[in-house]
Amino acid sequence: MSxxxxxxxxxxxxxxxxxxxIYGTVLLLAAALFIAVFATRNTDPLSxxxxxxxxxxxxxxxxxxxxxxxxxxxxxxxxxxxxxxxDGILKVTVKTGAHGYNIIEIDKKARTATVTDxxxxxxxxxxxxxxxxxxxxxxxxxxxxxxxPFSFNIDNPVQPI
Numbered sequence: 001m002s003x004x005x006x007x008x009x010x011x012x013x014x015x016x017x018x019x020x021x022i023y024g025t026v027l028l029l030a031a032a033l034f035i036a037v038f039a040t041r042n043t044d045p046l047s048x049x050x051x052x053x054x055x056x057x058x059x060x061x062x063x064x065x066x067x068x069x070x071x072x073x074x075x076x077x078x079x080x081x082x083x084x085x086x087d088g089i090l091k092v093t094v095k096t097g098a099h100g101y102n103i104i105e106i107d108k109k110a111r112t113a114t115v116t117d118x119x120x121x122x123x124x125x126x127x128x129x130x131x132x133x134x135x136x137x138x139x140x141x142x143x144x145x146x147x148x149p150f151s152f153n154i155d156n157p158v159q160p161i
Contacts, residue, residue, distance in 0.1 A: 048066065102115055114128075
């Protein structure tokens, strides 16, 4: 490199105006996405829970159980669902397929719902955090089970990994 070129490089500023415009645009876009994801969450209190099951991978979900806090449980499929109410906790057992089951506990006082047991291999649904507001649902892909709030909006799911 010639001395003239070295002198030009030393004289040159580190950032050009176009660099600053691009960096500013990226920062504004990141801030807008952050606000869009976290400020638009539906954090209304949980009003009720709906449990759905599907028979096959490509079949539609069929609602088998509904419970609105303050009301009575609504069992829509008596062959697949059993309930037990003990000390303010509604324990719902959903039988899926030939030998599959999931146990969902609905805490009436705390207004939460969680899957506490399942006999599938991954048991991912058991480790999913409880539903406490209208912003999250629980899936058991192995059994084709879905637990979701009444006011769940599938267009705005924020599900932590």
